[in-house]
Amino acid sequence: MPRTTARPRTADIAIVGAGPIGLATAVALARLDLRVILVDTQPRKALAAPTPDGREIALTHASVRALRALGIWRHLPADAASPLREAHIFERDASRALRVAADGQGHDRLGNLVSNHLLRAAAWTEAVDHAHVDVHAGSGVHAVRPGRAAIELDLVDGSSHRVGLLVAADSRFSRTRQMLGIATDMHDFGRHMLVCRMRHETDNAATAWQWFGDAQTRALLPLAPQLSSVVLTLPGHEADRMAQLDDDAFAREVEHRFQHRLGAMHPVGERHRYPLVATYAHRFVAPRAALVGDAAVGMHPVTAHGFNLGLAGVERLSAAVALSLARHADPGDPRALAGYERRHRRGTRPLYLATRAVAGLYGDDRPVLRPLRRAAIEASTRLAPFRRALASGLIDDGPVDPPLAERLRGMREWLHPAAGR
Numbered sequence: 001m002p003r004t005t006a007r008p009r010t011a012d013i014a015i016v017g018a019g020p021i022g023l024a025t026a027v028a029l030a031r032l033d034l035r036v037i038l039v040d041t042q043p044r045k046a047l048a049a050p051t052p053d054g055r056e057i058a059l060t061h062a063s064v065r066a067l068r069a070l071g072i073w074r075h076l077p078a079d080a081a082s083p084l085r086e087a088h089i090f091e092r093d094a095s096r097a098l099r100v101a102a103d104g105q106g107h108d109r110l111g112n113l114v115s116n117h118l119l120r121a122a123a124w125t126e127a128v129d130h131a132h133v134d135v136h137a138g139s140g141v142h143a144v145r146p147g148r149a150a151i152e153l154d155l156v157d158g159s160s161h162r163v164g165l166l167v168a169a170d171s172r173f174s175r176t177r178q179m180l181g182i183a184t185d186m187h188d189f190g191r192h193m194l195v196c197r198m199r200h201e202t203d204n205a206a207t208a209w210q211w212f213g214d215a216q217t218r219a220l221l222p223l224a225p226q227l228s229s230v231v232l233t234l235p236g237h238e239a240d241r242m243a244q245l246d247d248d249a250f251a252r253e254v255e256h257r258f259q260h261r262l263g264a265m266h267p268v269g270e271r272h273r274y275p276l277v278a279t280y281a282h283r284f285v286a287p288r289a290a291l292v293g294d295a296a297v298g299m300h301p302v303t304a305h306g307f308n309l310g311l312a313g314v315e316r317l318s319a320a321v322a323l324s325l326a327r328h329a330d331p332g333d334p335r336a337l338a339g340y341e342r343r344h345r346r347g348t349r350p351l352y353l354a355t356r357a358v359a360g361l362y363g364d365d366r367p368v369l370r371p372l373r374r375a376a377i378e379a380s381t382r383l384a385p386f387r388r389a390l391a392s393g394l395i396d397d398g399p400v401d402p403p404l405a406e407r408l409r410g411m412r413e414w415l416h417p418a419a420g421r
């Protein structure tokens with residue numbers, strides 16, 4: 001792609017990727033009075049009115065708080081959020097469940113489920129409302145040139161830009177991350193996730209199911225009393241076969257896989273497939289650049305945390321930028337970026353590793369792992385601290401990174417519930 005001969009335009013920030021996290025980052029930084037350019041390969045029409053993609057995002061209370069603070073939540077339709085009151089985690093024959101509820105945590109629900117395309121549309125509306133946000137839709141980055149005082153980028157639409165900070169939010173397979181020379185751990189689980197909305201006879205009681213079998217995991221996310229999102233994790237050939245079944249055959253097979261616990265079922269809308277690949281960038285920052293969202297941490301969806309961690313990253317990055325603006329008005333200050341890197345790594349690494357381990361254990365159908373899988377769930381049903389940790393992970397309403405003393409106090413309360421009272 002030829003470089004323009006015109007002088008590069010200047011802005012404070014360039015964000016590549018107008019997905020939900022890129023958009024939330026644009027809003028957060030525009031609120032600091034920074035001029036933002038936002039680049040995405042998708043056409044403007046598709047970004048403004050995204051179509052359903054099958055992802056139902058389980059939002060923590062902390063994420064809802066962040067979306068409200070950013071002004072994004074108010075653009076969601078009134079009925080967009082479905083309450084998630086409990087989660088039941090089963091192993092194999094479903095004889096015992098690990099029950100996770102909001103009991104005693106001061107909330108009437110564990111979290112809220114909101115469709116990804118609605119979150120994207122709401123974040124888009126808020127972002128483009130800002131006079132400081134300039135969108136380059138249907139474009140992409142052709143080249144980046146980091147310098148001491150700024151970073152320059154050439155877009156495929158022929159324009160060039162000189163900014164203080166480049167933020168990569170262009171998915172777990174981020175091209176911008178590669179251009180910046182940041183390597184990434186990538187783990188391919190050799191499985192696909194097949195998701196589909198289904199109506200069913202029996203009320204789901206606003207309860208999510210996570211069901212770990214030997215060769216598959218099954219999940220059910222409650223959207224209305226008789227409407228759920230069905231999530232199946234399958235080897236590629238099985239996902240192919242299930243995706244090609246006609247609606248009736250698909251419904252019979254899903255009923256069977258859920259042991260007819262929801263009565264007759266039938267699909268509503270399309271089936272969507274996602275290859276399961278987890279990614280973790282070796283670094284979250286480079287000179288005058290930062291990674292956010294899936295470009296930094298691409299979680300396996302089994303613990304439903306990718307978007308939640310992404311939003312926590314937006315809060316951390318915007319806090320770091322605000323701090324450096326207060327010091328000397330440079331949004332790409334390396335000390336502030338190093339602070340973002342430290343906080344975001346500390347806030348994501350343990351959950352990323354735990355999720356990878358759980359997904360690996362249950363995605364591997366070798367019989368030799370059967371006792372280990374059973375022991376893991378068995379232990380979980382008995383260990384109160386584990387249950388409490390799971391519940392408070394979803395319920396977490398506090399600041400993104402509570403002070404150490406508070407974290408230690410929280411840990412002590414999980415381990416010795418009586419001591420905290």
Ligand SMILES: Cc1cc2nc3c(=O)[nH]c(=O)nc-3n(C[C@H](O)[C@H](O)[C@H](O)COP(=O)(O)OP(=O)(O)OC[C@H]3O[C@@H](n4cnc5c(N)ncnc54)[C@H](O)[C@@H]3O)c2cc1C
Binds near residue numbers: 039058169292294310
């Ligand atoms: C089935 C499923 C269920 C999930 N459930 C949950 C859940 O319950 N809870 C939760 O917290 N998370 C969940 N997630 C994860 C969540 O969807 C992601 O973490 C979130 O979408 C990441 O947002 P993002 O903006 O970082 O990236 P993306 O949503 O991947 O958006 C990336 C954007 O970048 C653009 N782009 C790509 N390449 C380029 C390029 N070269 N140049 C310019 N633009 C580019 C794309 O067009 C897109 O707009 C789930 C994921 C899946 C697959």
